[in-house]
Amino acid sequence: MLEQLDQLYRESLETLRAAGSTAGLEAWYRQALGRKGQVTLITRQVGQLSPEERPAFGKRVNEIKNELEAAYEARLAELQAAELEAQLAADSLDVTLPGRRPWRGRLHPSTQTLREIYRIWGDMGFQIYRSRDVETDEYNFELLNIPQDHPARDMWDTFYTTTPGVLLRTHTSPGQIHAMRQYCPEPIRVILPGMCYRYEQITARSEIQFHQVEGLAVGRNITLADLKGTLADFARRMFGAERQVRFRANYFPFTEPSAEMDVECHLCQGAGCQLCKYSGWLEILGCGMVHPTVLRNGGYDPAVYSGFAFGMGPERIAMLKYGIEDIRYFWGNDLRFLEQF
Numbered sequence: 001m002l003e004q005l006d007q008l009y010r011e012s013l014e015t016l017r018a019a020g021s022t023a024g025l026e027a028w029y030r031q032a033l034g035r036k037g038q039v040t041l042i043t044r045q046v047g048q049l050s051p052e053e054r055p056a057f058g059k060r061v062n063e064i065k066n067e068l069e070a071a072y073e074a075r076l077a078e079l080q081a082a083e084l085e086a087q088l089a090a091d092s093l094d095v096t097l098p099g100r101r102p103w104r105g106r107l108h109p110s111t112q113t114l115r116e117i118y119r120i121w122g123d124m125g126f127q128i129y130r131s132r133d134v135e136t137d138e139y140n141f142e143l144l145n146i147p148q149d150h151p152a153r154d155m156w157d158t159f160y161t162t163t164p165g166v167l168l169r170t171h172t173s174p175g176q177i178h179a180m181r182q183y184c185p186e187p188i189r190v191i192l193p194g195m196c197y198r199y200e201q202i203t204a205r206s207e208i209q210f211h212q213v214e215g216l217a218v219g220r221n222i223t224l225a226d227l228k229g230t231l232a233d234f235a236r237r238m239f240g241a242e243r244q245v246r247f248r249a250n251y252f253p254f255t256e257p258s259a260e261m262d263v264e265c266h267l268c269q270g271a272g273c274q275l276c277k278y279s280g281w282l283e284i285l286g287c288g289m290v291h292p293t294v295l296r297n298g299g300y301d302p303a304v305y306s307g308f309a310f311g312m313g314p315e316r317i318a319m320l321k322y323g324i325e326d327i328r329y330f331w332g333n334d335l336r337f338l339e340q341f
Ligand code: FA5
Pocket: 170, 171, 172, 173, 198, 200, 205, 206, 207, 208, 209, 210, 212, 214, 252, 255, 258, 283, 284, 285, 286, 287, 288, 309, 310, 311, 312, 313, 314, 315, 316, 327
C-alpha cells in the first residue's frame, strides 16, 4: 500500500509540472487533492491495513499531502506570473493618448446672476433675508396696501391654492412686511431673493415662474435721492459704468412715489432695435419710497421713519447682460443653452 502511495505521489508531481495554465492546475488540484481526489480516496483504504501498518501509512499520507499542497502553491505562483507577463506583452497600452475629459457641471445662468446680484448688494451693505414661496393673501396683497377687490390686483395674475387665502407669491414684496415686523424698530437694509409665480401668458419676456430680488431700506432719513443713487450705483456695478440708466414714474400701491428703472439696451446701445421695441431701453425693476401704510403695517411710525424698496428680475437682467433673446430658455433645460454659461 505504501508503494502504491509513493507511486501516486510521483505521478501527481509529474502531472503537476505538466500543467500549463492556472485552469489546468485547478483541474489537477481537484483530481489529486480534492474531496474525491486520488490521494483522498487512497487514504480511505487505511481500513484494509493491519493495525501495525496504519501509523506509518498515516504519517506518509500526511507528508505527501503537505508536499503536494506546497508544490501546487509554488506552481500556481509560477503560472500566474507567467500569465500576467503574457497578458501585459499582448495588451499594448499607449500612455501618451489624451484622456477623456470628465463631464463638468455648471451653475445655472439664473444662479450665476443671482450670486452676482448678492455680491453687489453685499458690497453695499445689504443682508440677504429669505421669505416664503407660499404666502397668504394678507401678506401678498392686503398689508401691501392692495385690499380685496382693488383694481391694482389685476397687476398680478395669481395662482391660488385650494386653501382659501393661501397663494403662491406673485412678487417678493410680502417679504418686506416679514422683515419689518422682525426688525422693527431697528433700521433695515436687506435684499429678499426668491421665486415668484404668476398665472400669465408665457412669452419671450414673461414666464409663469421667475426670480425676483426685492430690496428694502428703512431708516430715519431715507430719501428718493438715496433710492436713485443706490440703484444707479447697482446698475454701474452690474452692467458697467458706460451703460446709461433712467427712471420713469410708475404706479405701485405699496410705494409712493413709484418708478421703474430702465437700462440702455445692450443689443443696439440705445439706438433702438426689436429687443427693446425700438425704445433703446429695457426695464429691469420697479421701485419707490415705501408707502406710509406699508411702513405702519410693518410696525414703523411713518412720521419718524422712511424707506425705499425695489424689485428686480434676475432673468431679465441675465437676458440684458448675456444677450439672451427668449426667457423660455431658462427653464427649458436645453444643455446647448446651459453649457454656454
Ligand atoms: C413688482 O413685482 C413689484 N413688487 C416690484 C416692486 C418692489 C416695486 C418694491 C416697488 C417696490 P413688477 O411686476 O414690475 O413689480 O416686477 C418686477 C420685475 O420682475 C420686473 O421688472 C421684471 O424684471 C420681473 N418680472 C415681472 N414679471 C415677470 C415675468 N412674468 N417673467 C420674468 N420676469 C418678470
